[in-house]
Amino acid sequence: MIKIPIEEVSFNPTSYIDPNGRVFEWKGEIFRAISPKMAPFYLELWEKEVFKELQDKGLLVKTERTSFGIENCDLVLKHSKISFQTYCTEWPAPMLKEVALLTLDINLKLAESNLTLQDAYPWNVYFEGTKPVFVDICSIIPVDPDLIWGAYHQFCRFFLYPLYLHSNGKGKIVRSLLMHYWEGVQDNDFLNAIPVSYKLTRPRIMFRIILPSLLERIFNALPPNWQAKFRNQGGRLHNKFNTPALRIKFLSTLRRDVESINVSAQRTHWSNYYQEKFPLLEDTRNPNAKQKIISNVLDRLSPKTVLDIGCNTGYYSIMAAEKGAKVVALDKDESCISQLYYKAKEKGLYVTPLVMDFINPSPSFGWCCKQFPSAIERLKCEGVLCLSLIHHLVLKQWQNFDRLAEALSAFSDKWVLLEFVPREDEYVRAHWDERFDWYSLETLVKHLSSHFRKIQVFDSYPEGRKLLVCEK
Numbered sequence: 001m002i003k004i005p006i007e008e009v010s011f012n013p014t015s016y017i018d019p020n021g022r023v024f025e026w027k028g029e030i031f032r033a034i035s036p037k038m039a040p041f042y043l044e045l046w047e048k049e050v051f052k053e054l055q056d057k058g059l060l061v062k063t064e065r066t067s068f069g070i071e072n073c074d075l076v077l078k079h080s081k082i083s084f085q086t087y088c089t090e091w092p093a094p095m096l097k098e099v100a101l102l103t104l105d106i107n108l109k110l111a112e113s114n115l116t117l118q119d120a121y122p123w124n125v126y127f128e129g130t131k132p133v134f135v136d137i138c139s140i141i142p143v144d145p146d147l148i149w150g151a152y153h154q155f156c157r158f159f160l161y162p163l164y165l166h167s168n169g170k171g172k173i174v175r176s177l178l179m180h181y182w183e184g185v186q187d188n189d190f191l192n193a194i195p196v197s198y199k200l201t202r203p204r205i206m207f208r209i210i211l212p213s214l215l216e217r218i219f220n221a222l223p224p225n226w227q228a229k230f231r232n233q234g235g236r237l238h239n240k241f242n243t244p245a246l247r248i249k250f251l252s253t254l255r256r257d258v259e260s261i262n263v264s265a266q267r268t269h270w271s272n273y274y275q276e277k278f279p280l281l282e283d284t285r286n287p288n289a290k291q292k293i294i295s296n297v298l299d300r301l302s303p304k305t306v307l308d309i310g311c312n313t314g315y316y317s318i319m320a321a322e323k324g325a326k327v328v329a330l331d332k333d334e335s336c337i338s339q340l341y342y343k344a345k346e347k348g349l350y351v352t353p354l355v356m357d358f359i360n361p362s363p364s365f366g367w368c369c370k371q372f373p374s375a376i377e378r379l380k381c382e383g384v385l386c387l388s389l390i391h392h393l394v395l396k397q398w399q400n401f402d403r404l405a406e407a408l409s410a411f412s413d414k415w416v417l418l419e420f421v422p423r424e425d426e427y428v429r430a431h432w433d434e435r436f437d438w439y440s441l442e443t444l445v446k447h448l449s450s451h452f453r454k455i456q457v458f459d460s461y462p463e464g465r466k467l468l469v470c471e472k
Contacts, residue, residue, distance in 0.1 A: 001069045004031075009070065013371045014123065020138035023079075024070075030081050031066070032137060033073035042075065045140060050113045059106055061135040079135065083305070083326050085378045088122035088158070089178045090354040090362055092338040093166035093263035095132075096174075099125045100159035102132045104255040107149070111248050114143045120155035123181065123372075129326070129350035130341060148250050155254075156209075157184030163261045164205065165193055171334045175355065181366060264338075288461040290419075291319075294385075297417055297469055298323050305381035307411055309358045310389035314340035314351065320385070321349035328379050332357040354379075358389070358407065359397055376410050384411050386418035394439060395431040401438075401447040409451035412472070416452065420444055420466045441466060 004026055015023035021034045021042075034042050045051050046065065054060040062080035070076055088096055099122055107117050117139045124136035144150055162174045162185050173193050177185045187209060191199075199206050219227060287295070294316060298306075303325050308317040311329035313336050321327045321344065329351055331337050337353040344351035356362060361375035386408060393399040408416045420441050421428055428439075445455055445468070452470035460467045 001074065002067055004068050004070045004076070006071045013367060016367075018136075018138050020141070021073075028081075030079045031068070031070075032063075032077045032079060033070045034075040034077065034138070035073060036075075038138070039073075039075040041142070042077075042137070045115075048113060050109055050115070051140075054106060054109060058131065059102060059134055060137065061133050063137060077137065079137075082126040082133065082135065083128060084328055084352055085126055085373070086328075086352060086354055087362070087372060088162075089175045090356055090375075091122075091127075092334050092341055092353065092355055093163065093171060093174075094338050094341050095127065095130075095353075096122070096159065096166065097163055097258065097261065097263050098130075099132045100155075100163060100258050101255065102134060103155070103159070104251055104258065106134055108248060108251050108255070110140060111143070111244060111251060114244060115140055116143045116149060116247075117141075117151060120151040120158060122158050122178075127352050129321075129352055130345040143244075143247070148247050152254075154184070157186060160254075160258065161185040161187075161190040161209075163258065163263060164198075165190065166263050167261050168195055168198055170194075171355070179365065181372070289459055290387075290461040290465070290467065293458050293460065293467050294387075294417065295319065295323075298325070298383075301383060301415060303381070303383040303414070306383045306385060307379060307381040308385040308387075309408075309411070310386065310392070311340065311353070312336050312388075314343060314353065316385055316387060317351050317353070318343060318347065318349060320383075321351045322347075325350075325383075327351045328381065329353045330356040330358060330361075330379075358386075359393060359399060380411055380413060382412075382414045384408055384416040384418075386416060388419050388421065390418060390444070391421040391425075391428050391439075394436060395428065395433075401444050402450075405444075405447040405451050408448075408470075409472075415469065415471045416448075418468050418470070419460055420468060422464050422466075424464055425462075444468070 009024040009026045012023040012025070019035060020038045021032050023030065023032050025031070051060075055062060061082070064078050066076050066078050068076040088099070091099070102125060103117065103120055110116055118141045119136065119139045121136075121139075124139055125132050125134050127133070149155075158178070162178065165171075165174050165185065170193055174185065177189055190209065298320055302323075303320070306317075306320040306325040306327045308314065308320065308327060308329040311317050311331050312333070314329050317327045317329040317340060327350060329337070329340055331353075332355060334355045337355050340351065340353040344353065356375060364370065364372060364374040364377070366372045390404060393404060394401075408418065422441065423429070423432060423436075423439055441457070445457070448455055448468065448470050452472055454471040456469045458467045458469070459465075
């Protein structure tokens with residue numbers, strides 16, 4: 001066994017509470033140290049057919065046993081490294097639903113072998129493109145015979161309640177509440193946010209939420225000796241009726257409930273904007289100047305990773321992915337992002353769409369603001385696309401070119417391709433004000449030059465617009 005020097009590793013700040021194991025990075029690779037107490041269980045799990053099947057289907061992160069050890073741990077596993085870490089606070093509703101179904105599918109498969117997931121936590125899952133991958137191997141534990149599923153309430157707080165809220169157009173509320181990564185969406189949060197009409201027309205759903213909360217309050221108000229009596233009686237009932245078949249039936253019913261939640265994209269101002277305003281922009285039969293230049297730039301620079309900022313429904317995200325890049329696409333319009341998710345999934349392309357405002361990207365949060373790194377730390381790419389966006393950020397969010405150039409550079413390792421819309425353009429004139437008299441191509445190039453050594457300017461489409469290729 002080769003002992004890894006403890007001073008050479010970097011422990012993952014999100015991996016600190018699980019007694020079964022801890023994740024760390026060493027020499028650019030991801031490892032998991034298994035506690036001595038649980039090592040025999042995970043060695044046995046390693047040989048089980050269910051573990052191999054879940055990995056072969058791509059539901060669990062690819063994992064291999066190593067000959068390494070680390071302080072106090074003789075069993076160390078190596079995981080495949082995920083390209084981009086993204087969080088449930090950034091996913092559109094269809095992606096959150098996909099992770100909920102993945103969690104239940106894994107749990108259903110484990111239940112056949114008297115195993116279960118001890119967590120129902122969205123931070124246990126990352127996306128490779130549009131495919132969710134469960135990464136927390138140490139969440140797999142033996143079934144507790146006294147419980148149908150110990151993580152059910154956590155599943156409600158991080159998946160079921162958020163999805164019901166999403167189905168009522170409450171995506172902003174969901175993402176705000178999920179920032180409370182320990183609590184999620186509490187019962188009262190859900191009941192306060194859900195419309196009265198939904199409560200009245202979904203009595204079965206509301207009964208399942210209100211009754212347990214009411215019983216919990218009644219139970220907590222009882223004297224300690226009465227609580228002990230109910231616990232003893234409940235334990236006897238659990239032991240009698242809590243069979244593997246019952247657990248599988250419970251999980252299957254829960255899966256059908258999640259599957260039935262409608263999270264289809266709602267129509268917004270931006271969701272059909274380009275189809276209505278610029279139908280020729282997405283016509284691949286007769287590519288215009290803009291399409292040709294962007295295609296040529298992607299061919300010439302051949303990026304491994306691309307960040308598409310203000311992607312709308314993702315025409316150029318898909319173009320970059322079809323040319324072999326791993327793409328992360330950002331837009332603050334959830335309907336656009338949901339549409340892109342469905343498109344990329346149907347085409348089998350590596351595109352991870354996220355709901356995010358470029359000017360207000362996800363900050364670091366959690367313990368010491370280190371537990372969950374910021375979007376800039378996680379999503380930096382070789383190349384950045386910023387098309388038909390700069391004028392919106394200037395005219396509607398009052399950003400200047402200096403701030404925009406710095407922000408674009410922060411997300412870019414090598415280059416940025418952005419589009420400039422001149423003040424003569426009708427969409428600029430509609431919001432023009434004298435305070436923006438500095439708004440010109442020359443001023444933009446001047447500020448970009450502080451961050452990029454080489455800038456090329458090309459004619460774009462419609463006429464008058466310019467494409468700038470900025471290389472570091």
